[in-house]
Amino acid sequence: MGRLQAAAFELFAEQGFERTTVAEISRRAGLTQRTFFNHFADKREVLFGLGSEFQREIVRELVACAGTLPPLDAVVRALQAASDAMFEERRAVVKRRYEIIAANPELQERELRKQAELTDAIAAALRGRGLDPETALLTASAGMLVQQTAVRRWTQPAESRPLRELLSDALHSLRTIAAHATDQWVASPET
């Protein structure tokens, strides 16, 4: 699976996602198309299959973690555990994946939709822990914001810190941004 993924990512980068066929990917990996289809439904799955696994991992962590944790802490902790397990060793692959997606509007839309699905899955897990639906969704969305911020930094050329640490950093940044805000404008709207 790693060989197929590496071959696919090379070809996507060389000649674009759309022009690359499953036959070419299999050939480059030195494997048969049958082997390809044992692992992936189609070439898009090479890009998005990992996301489904990541989602299952996070939900599993959320269900398992201590019920006394504040919700956003629980989400970031789950993201850290899933990142350790799935992303930390694959910085170059994840970075290349983002570049491929950024070059193709159709893939970008699918990525946005996948992120929305992950947000919903996290929110569902939080509701399962007794959170009201609105707080669950807001917490899940805040967690996704932390995730996106951390991954964006993690895939910068000059960045060498582990994703776990950048997740903590991003949570800290979000907390700082939110804490500085005040909400005193209801009584005195601008005109």
Place this chain on the structure above:
Amino acid sequence: MGRLQAAAFELFAEQGFERTTVAEISRRAGLTQRTFFNHFADKREVLFGLGSEFQREIVRELVACAGTLPPLDAVVRALQAASDAMFEERRAVVKRRYEIIAANPELQERELRKQAELTDAIAAALRGRGLDPETALLTASAGMLVQQTAVRRWTQPAESRPLRELLSDALHSLRTIAAHATDQWVASPET
């Protein structure tokens, strides 16, 4: 423009977005197709045109507001001003718009993309005020989260409070969620 929009939304709700033509919309509004095309490039624009105007309004507010405001405050304040100007009187229309989009995956993807564009526009305005790119993007994204949370509540059947107030509420909720979090897990990863 309001008549065309009302007619379009009725037809989208009655027979679906895809099956509705510009000819039907114009006829229902009692206007010519030429008038339709004076206001909208196509039928999708009836759904998304308001978003472009909303974006311009927010960016204008952000550029104009006092430089001493904390950034997320500035964003929420701009959202409140733009909401007062554009959304407050149109709760039913905005609500129907969401229902139409929710029923069509292609429109959902376009909506996600529009939201990403708005986030980028807000981030650019914040960078223009001297914020570093990373804080600007995180602040813009947090602002969008506040916006989405507030609009979702505002379009609930039982909800009668103005959007301005719900924006304040959502900001408060985000602050509470973020404040409860702690980031002590870097040093002691789960295994």
